[in-house]
Amino acid sequence: MKQENRVTEQEKATGPLDRAFAIVGYVANQTKAVSVAEIANALSLPVPTAHRLVGNLEERGLLQKALGSKRYVVGNQLVVLSAKVIGAAFRTARRHAVLRAVAGEIGEQCEIGVVRDNVVTYVDSVRVSQPQGLQFNPGEAAPLHCTSTGKIYMSRLPERAREKLCCSLELTQYTDNTIVDCDTLLRLLEETRRQGWAKTNEEYVKGVVGCAVPIVSPDRELIACLGVSVPVARVSFAELDRFIPPLQRAAVLLSQTILQTDSEDETLEET
Secondary structure (H helix, E strand, O other), X not given: OHHHHHHHHHHHHOOHHHHHHHHHHHHHOOOOOEOHHHHHHHHOOOHHHHHHHHXXXXXXXXXXXXXXXXXXXXXXXXXXXXXXXXXHHHOEHHHHHHHHHHHHHHOOOEEEEEEEOOEEEEEEEEOOOOOOOOOOOOOOXXXXXXXXXXXXXXXXXXXXXXXXXXXHOOOOOOOOOOOXXXXXXXXXXXXXXXXXXXXXXXXXXXXXEEEEEEEEOOOOOEEEEEEEEEEOOOOOOHHHHHHHHHHHHHHHHHHHHOOOOOOOOOEOOOO
């Protein structure tokens, strides 16, 4: 009884919103679906309280039951919201300046992409003076399996989750070079995981090659990817390697600033 009273007093010291955020944060940090009992135990919450809060979060789409299970994973609405938040965070004057600088350095369009609902969504881009090749604009989406950003995202998943996602995706063949065999794609993703960056060789649009590097948080979690797409007539697939170092330097700068606030940093208007 004393233990129950202690937890109740602890709950009083934090509001329902604090506990709801704690639950969302806990579930988001797990590599597998978790039960309400596990959530309650991890956060020192009474099970009825955890059930009520989880139910509220599920109603709002912030959590959802894993397929065929009573255990929970992050919900689609939370994934959509997180992508929008990341997009807004990148569309600031400071971070847009980093993107503009690296685009100017390599002389090609650069874009920042995130993964939402198993597609790559682009949240910011900078065009250079030569508007050729594949132009990814903010708000546009592209498949996971044939884009550099998608490959990076998939490569960083735990092995079983990676295999499950690969087998569940519709591996549409966009060009002759699109990888549509799951085993071949998994081998490429393992290579991507080892090297830490990805390239695409005319896999989404014929005549266009590209590469990307990860933008990570201080604890090395993937936030987004910084990439470039270019006509193969101007830059060969092999020559993409020279873009990796400047992209990596820019990704480090973006990583350092993404979680910082600046009163003088104004969000850019949508274009």
